[in-house]
Amino acid sequence: MQIRKKIYWSLCVLLLAACRQSPPPSRPNPVLQLREMGQLATTEYELSKVVRARDEATWYKIGERRMLVSCRARIKAGIDLSQIRDIDIQAQGDKISIKLPAPQILTFSIPPENIRVVYSDVGLFRTPFSQAETNAIMQQAEKQIRRQADSLNMLQKAQEGAAVFVRNFFEQAGYKEVTITYRYQENAS
Template sequence: MSKFGQYLNGLLLLLLAGCSSSIPREEKVLAIKEMGALATTQYTVTKIVKASDNQTWYKIGDRKILLSVEANLKAGIDLTQLSEEDITSSGNSIQIKLPPPKILSLQLPPEKIRLEYEEVGLLRSEFSQEERTALLAQAEKQIEAAIPETGILETARSHTRDWITRFCQQLGYTEINIEFADQPTSILR
């Protein structure tokens, strides 16, 4: 589904939530499932990739390259995983168990990839497009490996909790408990 379609679905859901109808509030909450992926956090990460193959004994001259890569990370939750069992309500109280946050997209926009430095010896050829693509794949893997250090998933968890809380408040719920499937269940008292 396109981004415009997701935004349109979100807008329709908010309108649905605000309208008084015979649809139970719990079903309105379950209707957010139609939004699909809910991206609540976006980070921009810069990675520097360098390569040098001057260690090759049979080639004369050095060859070095330095690229800076700017990646866009989007994190949130997959609302399609919600089921009726994940939502319980009684009066003005609701409890929702959401799927764990995850990285929804990692993009390396071509316009954000810059050649910072390149040195090629006189008897050497420049880095080929295939070699540069391999360096970008390496950068993407390094960015993926560093995701836990960025804190993006915890930020997405917090932003998602805030968004769902506001959504439920618009439906008239005053006591809202939101949990995530990857965290231990807390007991309401």
């Protein structure tokens, strides 16, 4: 009988505890959460370039030197959310306006395994390409890949991707109207 009373009272206490309304957990500030994310890469490309080097115009040397170098780079573009300032955000009720930092290239890497000498031809009376000359060819390849990335409008695509992400982020946080602009646009007008 005593065991039944203990079970009965235990169930009553559990039911009362379950029925008691606890205050809703405080929601973290979405703006602080957004800032803490840091860099937001929204566009990624892998670009390849083959660079040709020729050295046959030296009149006092017999023979020629030619080289083909293949490079493959990984480029990520996006925005750095940690650069959002307090003055960049204005919230009122269920409306928020946010001014994001301008999009930028976040990473540009050419891993060593993605650099290959595809072809090399050195005349009998010529010396092979030096390390300094090979490095200069690699630098030329990097410049050409960066120009190629610019022509693909990477930054514009990164900006569009960031806007979609930020809009969805704030809509999930409960905002009904989200307005997004970029800092560099304030200087354009």
